[in-house]
Amino acid sequence: MSSSSSSPPPSSPRPPLPHLEPARASSVLGYPRIGPRRELKRALERYWHGDGTRAELLATGRRLRDATWHDLRAKGLTQIPGNTFSFYDHILDDALLMGAIPARFHELTRDLSPVDTVFALARGRADVSPLELVPLQGTSYLYRQPEFDDASELGLRPDQLLAEVARAREQGFEIRPVVTGPVSLLLLSKAAATAAPGFRPIDLLDRLLAEYEALLTVLADAGVTCVQFNEPCMTMERTPDEIGALRRAYDRLAAAATRPRILVAGEYGDLGDALPALAATGIEAIGLDLVHGWRSAANLADVPGLRGKRLYAGVVDGQNVWRTDKFAALDYLRELRTVFDDVVVSTSCTLLHVPYDVVAEPDLPEELADSLAFAEQKVAEVVSLAHGLVDGVSPRWRRLPELPSARREDVRARTARIDDNDKVRAPYSERAARQAERLGLPTLPTATLGSFPQTVQIRRARKDLADGRIDYAKYCDYLRAEIASVIRLQEDIGLDVLVHGEVERNDMVQYFAELLDGFAATRSGWVQSYGSRCVRPPILYGDVARPAPMTVEWTGYAQSLTDRPVKGMVTGPVTMLARSFCRTDLALPEVAAQLALVVRDEVADLEAAGTAIIQIDEPAIRELLPRRGADRRAYLDWAVGTFLLASAGARPDTQIHTHMTYSSLQVMQEAIEELDADVTAIVATRSIEWVLDALTGHTLTRQVAPGVYESRSGFVPDIDLLHERLLTAVDAVGVERLWAVPDGGLKSRYTWQLEPSLRNLVTAARRIRRAVAPDRRGSNKMGGEQVPGHGPGIGS
Known part of the structure; x- marks a missing residue:
């Protein structure tokens, strides 16, 4: 049964939204999770090979989560994302958060722990094929593709997410949970083999939205003040019907009786026609990739409804490793501030796609290393730019160096x-x-x-x-x-x-x-x-x-x-x-x-x-x-x-x-x-x-x-x-x-x-x-069956 039945009735009083953060606001849309020394990889493979226990694997996950939160706060980030860790794939995690287990896995996963359920769907067994591994367009990342049919059973499973929120709070962190948005979750999915002819996963949107409403309620009850829904599919070319589905989804979620603030992030490019659709809804914040989907401040100002939103300005590239030209980025951010009252300096997308720390690369030529920014350096750039919006150019800022001489x-x-x-x-x-x-x-x-x-x-x-x-x-x-x-x-x-x-x-x-x-x-x-x-x-x-x-x-x-x-x-x-x-x-x-x-x-x-x-x-x-x-x-x-x-x-x-x-x-x-x-x-x-x-x-x-x-x-x-x-x-x-x-x-x-x-x-x-x-039939020296008219083989 859908857990959305626990949602309060529409007449329930809605608590006031928390006050917005002060200036110098900074955030990132996500962070690497494998560990600076691939601790997660080693823990996973020990567990899969039978050389490590589940308790040891879960402990490694906790240490990596904790280290990320502490590191981000130590660098001065004012808003810390949560739920960015995954033992395998965040898109699969978010499908399981909504209870989306394909029917062919029901028997296999009946008595499994949550983490083993993830592995069963992601890796399969000798007699059960896994979910398909497909590329996330615009990146080199591969995700396990969720499957739906017209009889798919859904039901919110928030325990692990709520446990992370509670653990963060115990350590003094108010995290912003990150979840794949409902429209992208369905667009990233495929119709199961059991689906009726003509079925599309997006046909389940209204049923899925009930689970997202339930998620908003349980997060608000847990004291979460903001949730981030990623909609990477909306920076791709979309049909009018799909844009309409996005508008319908966030109109409905914004109208939830009890909820945190909603940030919708468009990663990996320009939101295009999806931007005015989102701006017209009642959500509080929109994250824009302003590296690969750059728009002028005047162009953004012309989007109806956008000026009333909090703008997460993704000016630091989350997909490449070159240093940001902070002087140019600061000029751009200043232009945005003349139009938008509330700007948070951010990354263009999650930092999942870049390494941890360029300082760990002693073998790189010094002049090349000085031109690079990995995840640690990109967080520092975000924080530095946020301070620059208030304090102006820092005397510690340096112009981008010339690359090593490499012209041939x-x-x-x-x-x-x-x-x-x-x-x-x-x-x-x-x-x-x-x-x-x-x-x-x-x-x-x-x-x-x-x-x-x-x-x-x-x-x-x-x-x-x-x-x-x-x-x-x-x-x-x-x-x-x-x-x-x-x-x-x-x-x-x-x-x-x-x-x-x-x-x-x-x-x-x-x-x-x-x-x-x-x-x-x-x-x-x-x-x-x-x-x-x-x-x-x-x-x-x-x-x-x-x-x-x-x-x-x-x-x-x-x-x-x-x-x-x-x-x-x-x-x-x-x-x-x-x-x-x-x-x-x-x-x-x-x-x-x-x-x-x-x-x-x-x-x-x-x-x-x-x-x-x-x-x-x-x-x-x-x-x-x-x-x-x-x-x-x-x-x-x-x-x-x-x-x-x-x-x-x-x-x-x-x-x-x-x-x-x-x-x-x-x-x-x-x-x-x-x-x-x-x-x-x-x-x-x-x-x-x-x-x-x-x-x-x-x-x-x-x-x-x-x-x-x-x-x-x-x-x-x-x-x-x-x-x-x-x-x-x-x-x-x-x-x-x-x-x-x-x-x-x-x-x-x-x-x-x-x-x-x-x-x-x-x-x-x-x-x-x-x-x-x-x-x-007939043997040839190449080991196959001879086809008349074909030569005797490569050795001739």
């Missing part, structure tokens, strides 16, 4: 010579025939998408190398042994196309950045990607050049161990751009062109070494897609051109693969076709649905590899499930253009988890081969 005239000259001919390959029909002859692959080839588990031995060897306990030659011995093990495993499983496992790579972007000029790597600059998965985004500060080949040695070694083709694996230029903290002194297309030339050279060296299949990974093209349609075509034009520049130098008989993130947007499907890759692998099991539509509608005409199971969970798909998914694709479009693959890399798995899944995948693919091509 040879790089600039080469990019200036790029023309359209550099982006054109031979026609696909010609390439396909020559690749088939060279590779001799069977119908419905099986493969993986690159990475294999990073074993304890390899992680230890990498650390020993960094600490000087072993030399590079000894480290290479470890790598060769691990690559040989990965090759043997894949041959035994029966995969048709192999990979070397990327055992030498700490991360798909950082590895390359450390080998390129123009990048700087951090030692402790960890950022959460999802769950316990953390990455260290490199800092791209200068012109990019490649001193030497980066992947040829290890790909060539792997190929020497087998007669089956081994894919060369290179991270694509747009993904390197998207998953780095990028310089701001050059336009993105210019930086991307430099990266494309680096990849183009690597492809040429792989080809020269005999590599017949090269995968240029571009999972992040979707991440940089502008949040509004008017800007998308221009972005995709240069993103596609960047990929073509990187790949078009390949010979016709070299098969170019790419690896993309799911997107049902028509403009993205068209862009995938324009990439002109020979084979496109697509992340997410649900991608198979739109891939079928795109193939049937002739949007995609090349070969495709729709991921048929999620590689990041412990769920092991059985043969029948994989056969059904593959057969659905075969029945829709035929078998000639399909590959059978998982939907992502296997780095986060263990061998005992990935091996049964891959064996089942190979068995399902072979079952289909026998059914659709019974006359094509």
Whole structure:
């Protein structure tokens, strides 16, 4: 039963709202939660592996929460956000706060603790697939996508949130709870497989609002004076109906009889038409991203109703690591103060997307470090600007320093010579025939998408190398042994196309950045990607050049161990751009062109070494897609051109693969076709649905590899499930253009988890081969089933 029944009747007297804070008001919209030394990651993995107790995990969470509150207050922040900590994902937490557990998890979670319920939905079990892992657009963060159907049961579960409020108060903190807003929570969700045809999660808005009203009541009863509802979906392009839903939602919540003040934050861009809709409601405060969604003070003054709100001015960038120009920011804030009586200096979004502290980076060049601001420094900037609004420019403020000299005239000259001919390959029909002859692959080839588990031995060897306990030659011995093990495993499983496992790579972007000029790597600059998965985004500060080949040695070694083709694996230029903290002194297309030339050279060296299949990974093209349609075509034009520049130098008989993130947007499907890759692998099991539509509608005409199971969970798909998914694709479009693959890399798995899944995948693919091509059986030296007219293999 919905807990909203505990809400007071409309006639209940509504307590007066608390007085507004004085000048010098400062806040942030959220804060990192993994711990400065990845304490949460280690605690999670100890618990998941059975080496730690639940009590120890919960204690780590409490220490991290407490440390954040104390740190923020010590820096002078006047308003401290709460409920920003999560053991896995805040969006999943907020769905569970509203009681949104999909029906397929009811039995699994019946007797679980709250934290284990989170893990069950996020990680699945061997026999239950988890919620889907999807990117939060405009960021590199991945969240577990809530599921709803028309019969979804809701019911507020506020105990953990109220316990945090109480714990903060015991320590002298009045926190502002942060919760995903109702409209974005539904727009970020998907229709469950059990939903009726045509059902959309937003159809549940009125039912969900009852739970949000109940939340407002229990927070007010607990003494909370302000709650922050994040509506990141409203900075994307939205329909009039969706804008209307936002207006209806906050009209209703603002009218709640008993509630705290409501702050609605629009993260990651401009609120657009959602801003006047929000300003027209009775909420008290609106948070604006004034970095990526800048508006003049005069423009904001013209928004009806906005001048009566408290304005959280997000002038400090929460998504990049460069210092704020405080002189320019203060001038802008002063303009805002001439229009708005009540301004709180804030960040553009949560600081979840940046590392903790630049002081922990002793290896960075001093002049580069002086240009950077991580979470700790960004909080200090917010507080300093808030004081500057009252006291004026501080004598301690410094102008932004010049970046280290990183201009490369040879790089600039080469990019200036790029023309359209550099982006054109031979026609696909010609390439396909020559690749088939060279590779001799069977119908419905099986493969993986690159990475294999990073074993304890390899992680230890990498650390020993960094600490000087072993030399590079000894480290290479470890790598060769691990690559040989990965090759043997894949041959035994029966995969048709192999990979070397990327055992030498700490991360798909950082590895390359450390080998390129123009990048700087951090030692402790960890950022959460999802769950316990953390990455260290490199800092791209200068012109990019490649001193030497980066992947040829290890790909060539792997190929020497087998007669089956081994894919060369290179991270694509747009993904390197998207998953780095990028310089701001050059336009993105210019930086991307430099990266494309680096990849183009690597492809040429792989080809020269005999590599017949090269995968240029571009999972992040979707991440940089502008949040509004008017800007998308221009972005995709240069993103596609960047990929073509990187790949078009390949010979016709070299098969170019790419690896993309799911997107049902028509403009993205068209862009995938324009990439002109020979084979496109697509992340997410649900991608198979739109891939079928795109193939049937002739949007995609090349070969495709729709991921048929999620590689990041412990769920092991059985043969029948994989056969059904593959057969659905075969029945829709035929078998000639399909590959059978998982939907992502296997780095986060263990061998005992990935091996049964891959064996089942190979068995399902072979079952289909026998059914659709019974006359094509026959062993070839590449381990597949010989297709008439195909050559004998890469070794010939």
